[in-house]
Amino acid sequence: MLHGSLWDKILIVALPFALTGIMQQLFMAADIAMLGQLVGKEAMAAVGSNSSIIATTLSLFIGISLGANVVIAGFIGQRNEKGVHDAVHTAVLVALICGLVMTVIGELITRPLLVALAVPAELLDMAVMYLRIYLLGMPVILLYNFESSIFRSQGDTRTPLICLVISGLVKVVLNLAFILQLGMTVDGVATGTVIANLISSSLLFYFLRRSKSTIAVHMQDFRIDKKILKRMLQIGVPAGLQGMVFSLSNICIQSAINSLGADVMAASAAAFNIEIFAYFIINAFGQVCTTFTSQNYGARQLERCRQVMKISMIQDLLFSAAICGLLVWFGIPLLHLFNTDGAVVALGFIRLKYVAGLEVINTVIEIISGSMRGYGNSLIPAVITFFGICGTRITWVYTIFQTQMDFEILMIVFPVSWIVTAAAICVAYKIFMKQLNSDMP
Numbered sequence: 001m002l003h004g005s006l007w008d009k010i011l012i013v014a015l016p017f018a019l020t021g022i023m024q025q026l027f028m029a030a031d032i033a034m035l036g037q038l039v040g041k042e043a044m045a046a047v048g049s050n051s052s053i054i055a056t057t058l059s060l061f062i063g064i065s066l067g068a069n070v071v072i073a074g075f076i077g078q079r080n081e082k083g084v085h086d087a088v089h090t091a092v093l094v095a096l097i098c099g100l101v102m103t104v105i106g107e108l109i110t111r112p113l114l115v116a117l118a119v120p121a122e123l124l125d126m127a128v129m130y131l132r133i134y135l136l137g138m139p140v141i142l143l144y145n146f147e148s149s150i151f152r153s154q155g156d157t158r159t160p161l162i163c164l165v166i167s168g169l170v171k172v173v174l175n176l177a178f179i180l181q182l183g184m185t186v187d188g189v190a191t192g193t194v195i196a197n198l199i200s201s202s203l204l205f206y207f208l209r210r211s212k213s214t215i216a217v218h219m220q221d222f223r224i225d226k227k228i229l230k231r232m233l234q235i236g237v238p239a240g241l242q243g244m245v246f247s248l249s250n251i252c253i254q255s256a257i258n259s260l261g262a263d264v265m266a267a268s269a270a271a272f273n274i275e276i277f278a279y280f281i282i283n284a285f286g287q288v289c290t291t292f293t294s295q296n297y298g299a300r301q302l303e304r305c306r307q308v309m310k311i312s313m314i315q316d317l318l319f320s321a322a323i324c325g326l327l328v329w330f331g332i333p334l335l336h337l338f339n340t341d342g343a344v345v346a347l348g349f350i351r352l353k354y355v356a357g358l359e360v361i362n363t364v365i366e367i368i369s370g371s372m373r374g375y376g377n378s379l380i381p382a383v384i385t386f387f388g389i390c391g392t393r394i395t396w397v398y399t400i401f402q403t404q405m406d407f408e409i410l411m412i413v414f415p416v417s418w419i420v421t422a423a424a425i426c427v428a429y430k431i432f433m434k435q436l437n438s439d440m441p
Contacts, residue, residue, distance in 0.1 A: 027172065060237070064240050098142055267407075268348070270338035282316060297374060
């Protein structure tokens with residue numbers, strides 16, 4: 001990361017990372033498709049109603065894991081082996097503790113939360129069942145994300161991908177067995193998810209134990225370094241809040257979707273499981289931009305940091321434009337994989353047009369945010385995202401949507417919020433870099 005060409009290296013790291021997210025979503029999409037085809041659109045809608053809650057819950061801790069990535073990558077850039085060792089052990093321990101806490105809290109608030117989100121009464125019990133079982137796996141879900149960040153800090157995105165593929169295949173087999181052989185519904189899919197996450201996190205832990213590099217873990221060395229944890233939180237919490245802002249605004253939108261009925265809920269769940277593939281491409285380059293920037297900034301190579309941002313932006317725009325175009329072009333047949341109901345498919349395509357079709361705008365937000373986090377500043381992107389994304393979407397739901405409660409009107413808010421936020425973050429980045437240049441010796 002510190003020497004030689006960047007064009008090939010960024011691709012080599014970003015594409016497996018993107019593929020990890022895509023594979024993860026493919027396995028989740030398989031859950032929705034199995035329920036839609038083998039159980040019914042009610043089960044599919046019940047699981048879909050939980051997607052924004054799960055995304056919000058995970059966003060904060062994925063952000064903190066990104067903070068761990070930045071801190072470890074910075075130590076690698078500085079060639080500080082003790083710092084790497086202490087940061088790795090701190091990250092793993094924090095993941096397990098946070099996972100246990102979130103399991104307890106989540107189990108207590110599941111039903112009241114889903115009621116507050118206006119999940120229809122006929123879907124509520126299934127939605128509650130799915131979420132409660134899913135939350136039991138929070139410790140291993142967070143462990144996998146933190147372990148993945150540790151591997152990414154040294155440019156290894158392939159090991160997390162391999163572990164995910166293995167666990168994902170097991171998950172598909174388990175889901176089919178639970179649904180077809182045991183007659184389970186959403187509880188079978190949730191149980192398969194928990195088991196799969198246990199497998200993937202255990203595999204990564206095994207590879208960390210066997211590693212010969214500075215990221216190796218040793219059972220006797222687990223402790224939380226308060227100074228390192230503070231730095232992880234300084235970077236990770238704003239990054240996590242930025243992700244939560246997206247998810248919280250989507251919860252608001254999900255509540256509006258729920259008010260439009262089961263067909264719209266099922267259509268939105270199906271479209272979400274398609275459009276999210278574009279996001280994983282966009283987000284992968286943003287995350288890799290963070291890792292490359294943090295290592296080079298740790299080595300005080302500011303010009304190389306600027307090149308990382310430029311190259312990441314170009315590559316991300318090209319790949320995301322291609323995937324967004326393909327998702328819309330093949331939107332109808334892809335939606336039929338989830339449900340063959342004509343009304344559900346037509347509604348799902350409305351969402352694909354406005355979200356997947358225009359998500360390339362989000363590239364600007366992800367890359368600039370990733371670059372600024374690599375420098376150790378994740379507060380500015382978080383604040384801008386809060387006002388640009390969350391503010392725009394919530395305002396839209398409670399003003400424009402209320403005047404015409406139509407699914408298409410609701411979906412237009414996605415590109416509008418991206419345009420507002422992208423414009424603001426471009427201005428902020430110019431100001432930030434000007435200040436950074438003046439502060440550098």
